[in-house]
Amino acid sequence: MQEMVTLNGGCLCGAVRYQWRGASVSATYCHCPDCRKATGGPYTVGVRVDAAGLTICSGKTKGYTKIADSGRQITREFCPECGSPLFTRGEKYPGVVWIKAGSLDTPELIKPTHQTWTAMAVPWAYLDKGLRSFPRDGPSPGEKIV
């Protein structure tokens, strides 16, 4: 039996607060150019969780939807007040939401297990050589790396 995990987080201004509860989480570095633009950093760290366990406790996110390289829609949600990136949902991965690790109150609880789009990484991005890397894209939708 898996341990239940509770994650609390929110945006910079505090307008949006969320809680996620569920059985397991995995986290990944994503080095794709879209994540770079959307976060303003060299990469993003996304925490992959079941969307059903996510509750928006206060505020409301705004979403920006774009067609990804896969040809499917990907929606990035952020706080409309302060612009902090919070969640990503992809049409390719129904029932899954990625929480931006930096929006967690306790990001130290998260341990990234793999990296995606490493072929696109900027030279000054931190790359953990010990982690499984996907030069393009990431694990297939059914594949869970924990």
Ligand SMILES: [Zn+2]
């Ligand atoms: Zn905010």
Ligand SMILES: [Zn+2]
């Ligand atoms: Zn990405």
